[in-house]
Amino acid sequence: MAEVLHALLERAARNRPGHPAVSDGGRVATYAELDQRADALAGALVDMGVRRGDRVGVLLEKSIDAVACLYGVMKAGAAYVPLDPRAPGPRLAQVLADCDVRCVLGSGDPVGGVEVLDAAAVPPTSRGPVAAPVASEDLAYILYTSGSTGAPKGVMVSHANALAFVRWTGAAFGVTGDDRLSSHAPFHFDLSVFDLYAAAAAAATVVLVPPEASVFPAELRRFVAQERITVWYSVPSVLTQLASRARLSPGDLPSLRAVLFAGEVFPTRYLRQLMSALPHARFANLYGPTETNVCTWYEVDRPPEDDRTIIPIGRPIEATRVAVVGDDGRPGELYVQGPTVAQGYWNDAARTAARFVTDPRPDLPGRWYRTGDLVEEAADGNLRFLGRGDGQIKSRGYRIELGDVEATVYAHPGVVDCAVVAVPDELVTARLHAFAVVDGDVAGADLARFCTDRLPRYMVPETFELCPALPRTATGKVDRRALEKAALTPAAKRQ
Amino acid sequence: MTTADALREFISRELPGGRPVAELTDDFPLIRERVVDSLGIFQLVSFVESELGVQVGDDEVVLENFETIGALAAFIEAKRAG
Numbered sequence: 141m142a143e144v145l146h147a148l149l150e151r152a153a154r155n156r157p158g159h160p161a162v163s164d165g166g167r168v169a170t171y172a173e174l175d176q177r178a179d180a181l182a183g184a185l186v187d188m189g190v191r192r193g194d195r196v197g198v199l200l201e202k203s204i205d206a207v208a209c210l211y212g213v214m215k216a217g218a219a220y221v222p223l224d225p226r227a228p229g230p231r232l233a234q235v236l237a238d239c240d241v242r243c244v245l246g247s248g249d250p251v252g253g254v255e256v257l258d259a260a261a262v263p264p265t266s267r268g269p270v271a272a273p274v275a276s277e278d279l280a281y282i283l284y285t286s287g288s289t290g291a292p293k294g295v296m297v298s299h300a301n302a303l304a305f306v307r308w309t310g311a312a313f314g315v316t317g318d319d320r321l322s323s324h325a326p327f328h329f330d331l332s333v334f335d336l337y338a339a340a341a342a343a344a345t346v347v348l349v350p351p352e353a354s355v356f357p358a359e360l361r362r363f364v365a366q367e368r369i370t371v372w373y374s375v376p377s378v379l380t381q382l383a384s385r386a387r388l389s390p391g392d393l394p395s396l397r398a399v400l401f402a403g404e405v406f407p408t409r410y411l412r413q414l415m416s417a418l419p420h421a422r423f424a425n426l427y428g429p430t431e432t433n434v435c436t437w438y439e440v441d442r443p444p445e446d447d448r449t450i451i452p453i454g455r456p457i458e459a460t461r462v463a464v465v466g467d468d469g470r471p472g473e474l475y476v477q478g479p480t481v482a483q484g485y486w487n488d489a490a491r492t493a494a495r496f497v498t499d500p501r502p503d504l505p506g507r508w509y510r511t512g513d514l515v516e517e518a519a520d521g522n523l524r525f526l527g528r529g530d531g532q533i534k535s536r537g538y539r540i541e542l543g544d545v546e547a548t549v550y551a552h553p554g555v556v557d558c559a560v561v562a563v564p565d566e567l568v569t570a571r572l573h574a575f576a577v578v579d580g581d582v583a584g585a586d587l588a589r590f591c592t593d594r595l596p597r598y599m600v601p602e603t604f605e606l607c608p609a610l611p612r613t614a615t616g617k618v619d620r621r622a623l624e625k626a627a628l629t630p631a632a633k634r635q
Numbered sequence: 636m637t638t639a640d641a642l643r644e645f646i647s648r649e650l651p652g653g654r655p656v657a658e659l660t661d662d663f664p665l666i667r668e669r670v671v672d673s674l675g676i677f678q679l680v681s682f683v684e685s686e687l688g689v690q691v692g693d694d695e696v697v698l699e700n701f702e703t704i705g706a707l708a709a710f711i712e713a714k715r716a717g
Contacts, residue, residue, distance in 0.1 A: 201669065226651055226652060226669075226672070350667075351666050351667055351668075351669050351672065352666045352667065352698050352702075354672065354673045355666055355671065355672060355673050355675075355676050355698075355701075356666075356676075356696065356697055356698050356701075358697055358698070359697075359698050378673075385693055385694075536673075536674075592651065597651045597672075597674050598674065
């Protein structure tokens with residue numbers, strides 16, 4: 141049997157057929173049921189002409205059947221492209237056109253110009269496994285992330301890439317068949333890879349986080365308690381809410397044994413609060429852009445001493461090498477080499493060549509991914525994240541290229557000039573503030589609506605400020621520093 | 636316009652998960668149907684505060700008060716009366 145992601149499900153279905161695989165509200169699918177359902181969906185996809193190497197979009201709200209769809213696509217030999225059901229139509233169309241999907245597994249609603257297979261209409265019974273040919277080097281999925289020019293880029297992840305990550309997590313966090321893992325991240329976000337496949341590898345149970353628990357901290361606490369979640373993995377902003385607003389007291393959530401976070405910096409103040417409320421749980425910071433899934437990690441073995449302590453991103457995971465490329469002993473760009481490093485960007489050889497480099501230096505042989513993240517190595521060998529060398533920012537764990545947002549604002553016919561800056565915010569890392577110079581009768585609200593129709597919600601600036609001109613530096617570039625400063629002060633209070 | 640209608644119009648027009656006003660009945664499950672998500676709740680709270688003139692405490696941003704338009708309108712009316 142090839143080393144592929146869906147083999148984890150098939151093995152769990154053989155060894156623990158009656159064990160709960162996915163739990164969603166009151167509904168549960170056992171491993172046998174999930175595997176049979178995935179076989180049925182794979183059969184329907186093959187009947188539609190899906191073949192090895194094809195891409196299949198999955199445009200569904202999270203549910204047991206959506207999980208079966210991901211497996212079904214892989215069983216058919218194709219790569220799944222998880223899509224955000226909340227994304228505006230033009231953004232979806234851009235992604236679907238870029239990766240040239242064979243079809244979309246959806247809810248029956250039409251999706252611009254693409255054949256849609258209504259997942260719910262696929263009969264539950266299957267004629268058994270489809271046995272499509274597939275190799276561990278084949279793509280398992282493509283995850284789209286914000287691109288600096290206004291077009292999202294697709295990160296290509298092979299079965300071998302994903303399995304290397306899954307095997308490491310199983311060992312690092314001792315996931316067993318008794319565990320109950322939360323699934324908070326949407327499937328188009330790579331944190332979901334841990335939830336789904338670390339659970340399957342151990343024949344453990346993955347529990348889908350219901351919508352109300354993502355919105356209200358008290359419901360989140362109730363969910364973790366009632367579902368007896370043992371391993372939680374999410375962006376820090378959710379945990380910040382849990383720490384600050386869910387009124388936890390020591391001894392609460394006794395089942396929770398591991399709290400893992402990734403995607404952005406966890407404000408130390410809230411991490412300390414959470415660690416003191418949950419003294420029985422272990423905490424770990426996992427670091428890695430989508431292109432590496434996770435490449436370094438740091439176990440926070442005791443609560444940080446004060447709020448100013450910076451949590452390192454730690455050391456490389458198993459079989460992974462990192463290099464800080466800059467002047468010796470100085471901060472530099474983090475390069476990563478290892479089995480979790482992705483295959484490149486779909487349909488974009490130029491960007492792939494720029495970021496996935498071969499033999500970048502005589503002492504760095506082989507293939508490396510340039511993260512663009514500025515890091516430094518501390519005396520104890522742990523890496524610290526310092527920032528970005530470009531216009532990429534994080535907000536609520538989402539990675540956003542400011543250029544991507546600016547390109548969208550520019551697309552409005554009344555916009556003459558624009559710049560988008562990130563305003564630091566303790567709870568969500570950053571809020572976006574757009575400055576625009578307009579021609580004619582255009583209001584900030586018009587630009588907000590224009591962006592809402594074209595960008596994922598988390599990329600739409602919270603503030604649109606119209607100004608007569610953008611400040612420039614001596615070299616004629618937009619003075620981003622001046623704008624960042626201006627964005628910190630409400631317009632009315634500025635001199 | 637009633638409080639419920641003002642909420643209905645705002646949610647329909649401004650939230651990314653918004654639906655046509657006619658679908659957003661007083662007992663439509665806003666959270667379960669993902670009309671209001673983790674970003675939308677902040678927009679909704681700031682609309683209630685700035686446009687409807689009712690301050691919402693952190694501990695009042697709970698499912699019971701925001702589950703439906705009916706529940707939220709009742710919460711707002713109670714605050715106004717209180």
